[in-house]
Amino acid sequence: MTNYVLRQGLVHSASSQEIADVLIVDGKIAQIAKKIDAPSGTVEIDTKDCWVGPGFVDIHTHLREPGREEAETIESGALAALMGGYTAIVAMPNTEPALDNVALVSYVLDKGARTPIDVAVAGAITQGRKGELLAPMAEMAELGVRLFTDDGTGVQSPSLMRRALSYAKPLGVTLAQHCEDEDLAGGGSMNEGEYSAKLGLIGRPALAEELMLLRDLELVKLTGAKMHFLHMSTQNSIALITAAKKAGLPVTFEIAPHHFTLDESACSDFDALFKVHPPLRTKADVASLRDALRDGLVDAVATDHAPHAPELKDLAFDEAPAGMLGLEHAASLTVDAIGDANSSRFFEVMSRGPARIAQLRHSDVRIRHSAQGGDLVVGEDANLVVFDPSAKYVVDRDQLHSRSTNTPYHGRELRGKARVTIAKGRAFNEQGEIA
Ligand SMILES: [Zn+2]
Numbered sequence: 001m002t003n004y005v006l007r008q009g010l011v012h013s014a015s016s017q018e019i020a021d022v023l024i025v026d027g028k029i030a031q032i033a034k035k036i037d038a039p040s041g042t043v044e045i046d047t048k049d050c051w052v053g054p055g056f057v058d059i060h061t062h063l064r065e066p067g068r069e070e071a072e073t074i075e076s077g078a079l080a081a082l083m084g085g086y087t088a089i090v091a092m093p094n095t096e097p098a099l100d101n102v103a104l105v106s107y108v109l110d111k112g113a114r115t116p117i118d119v120a121v122a123g124a125i126t127q128g129r130k131g132e133l134l135a136p137m138a139e140m141a142e143l144g145v146r147l148f149t150d151d152g153t154g155v156q157s158p159s160l161m162r163r164a165l166s167y168a169k170p171l172g173v174t175l176a177q178h179c180e181d182e183d184l185a186g187g188g189s190m191n192e193g194e195y196s197a198k199l200g201l202i203g204r205p206a207l208a209e210e211l212m213l214l215r216d217l218e219l220v221k222l223t224g225a226k227m228h229f230l231h232m233s234t235q236n237s238i239a240l241i242t243a244a245k246k247a248g249l250p251v252t253f254e255i256a257p258h259h260f261t262l263d264e265s266a267c268s269d270f271d272a273l274f275k276v277h278p279p280l281r282t283k284a285d286v287a288s289l290r291d292a293l294r295d296g297l298v299d300a301v302a303t304d305h306a307p308h309a310p311e312l313k314d315l316a317f318d319e320a321p322a323g324m325l326g327l328e329h330a331a332s333l334t335v336d337a338i339g340d341a342n343s344s345r346f347f348e349v350m351s352r353g354p355a356r357i358a359q360l361r362h363s364d365v366r367i368r369h370s371a372q373g374g375d376l377v378v379g380e381d382a383n384l385v386v387f388d389p390s391a392k393y394v395v396d397r398d399q400l401h402s403r404s405t406n407t408p409y410h411g412r413e414l415r416g417k418a419r420v421t422i423a424k425g426r427a428f429n430e431q432g433e434i435a
Pocket residue numbers: 151152153178230231277278304
C-alpha cells in the first residue's frame with residue numbers, strides 16, 4: 001500500500017481543530033503532529049487551506065443495480081460518491097427486484113467491496129417493498145445489515161409498522177422511514193400550495209409527511225424501538241421530531257441538500273429535474289431547515305441520490321419519476337447552509353452523525369467495511385477527506401461521474417470541493433488514484 005503524508009491542513013479531530021500533518025501508513029492513521037518527518041517513499045499531499053476530516057458517509061444513496069443499470073451501477077455510484085468526498089454509502093433497497101433477502105443483499109455487498117469505498121446495504125422492511133408482509137430482517141441482520149427501509153414510499157399500514165418495530169428492536173437494527181401518507185399525497189407531483197394551484201398540478205401536502213411522522217413517533221413510544229426519519233422537509237416536521245428527541249425518544253433524522261437549497265418555485269417551468277418525493281417545499285421551510293442545520297438540531301445530511309435515465313426525466317412533470325442526483329454536490333451545498341465558521345458541525349452532519357446512525361463507526365468483517373466517521377486519532381482506519389472550502393466551480397452535468405445527468409444544479413456556481421478522498425487507505429483525486 002502507498003503511504004501518505006497530508007501536509008498542513010486544518011485537521012478536524014472529534015474535539016479540536018488545528019493545523020497539522022497526518023501520516024497514513026498501511027491504510028491507518030499513524031501519526032498526527034505539527035510537523036512530521038515522513039519516511040522516504042511516502043507520498044506528499046499538500047492540504048494547505050483545506051479541512052482534513054473524516055470521510056463523508058451517505059446513508060441514503062440509490063444505486064440502480066440490480067435492475068436499472070443504465071441509470072447507475074454500484075461501481076458508477078461509488079465513484080460519484082468518492083469524487084464527492086464520501087468514503088462510505090448505504091445503498092437503498094428499492095432496486096428491481098428490491099433488496100429484501102440475503103442473496104440480493106450479498107450481491108450488492110460483494111460488488112460494493114470491489115469499489116474503492118465502503119458500500120453498506122439497507123434491507124427492505126417488507127417483501128418486495130409492497131407493504132404487506134415483513135421481509136426476513138433477522139437473516140439480513142445476521143449478514144450485518146443495520147438499517148431497514150421501504151424507501152421510495154413509507155410503510156403505509158400502522159399495524160404492519162408496529163409489528164416491524166417490535167421485530168426490529170431485539171435485532172438491534174434501525175428502521176428508516178420515508179414519511180408520506182400516500183392516501184393524502186394523492187398521486188401529487190409537487191408541494192401542495194400556491195404554486196401547485198397556479199401550475200395546475202396535484203399537490204402533495206406537508207401534512208402527508210407530518211401525519212406519518214406523528215404516527216411513527218407514537219409507535220416508537222409504544223414499542224421502544226429505534227427509528228430514523230429520512231429526508232424531513234418541513235418546518236413542522238423538524239419541530240415535531242426535535243420535541244420528540246427532547247422527550248427522550250430513540251429517534252434520529254436527516255435532511256437532504258435539495259430540501260435546504262431549492263424551493264417549490266423551481267417547479268414553475270414544469271422541468272421534471274425538480275420533481276422529488278417529498279417535494280421541494282416553501283421558502284419558509286427551506287429557511288427553517290437551514291436554521292436547524294446551523295443550530296445543530298440535525299443528525300445527518302443525506303443525499304437521497306436518485307439517478308434516472310434522461311428519457312424518463314424528459315417525460316411530463318406529473319409522469320416523470322421523482323428524484324435527483326446528490327452525491328457530487330452535497331458537501332458544497334451543506335457548507336453553504338452551515339457557513340465556513342462551523343466546520344466541526346459540517347463534519348458532524350456529513351460524517352460522524354450518519355456513521356453513528358448506520359452503525360458504521362466500527363469495522364465489521366461480515367459486511368467488509370472499515371471504520372467510518374472517525375475521531376481522527378492514531379490507529380484509526382484511514383477514511384478521510386481533504387476538503388477545500390473556498391474552491392469555486394460551476395456544475396456541469398456532462399462532467400459528472402454518475403452514469404446519470406439529472407442534477408438540478410447544472411450551471412450553478414458552487415463553493416467547496418473535496419480535493420482528495422482517502423478511502424480504505426487509498427487516496428484519490430479527480431485524476432484518479434494518487435500513488
Ligand atoms: Zn425517500
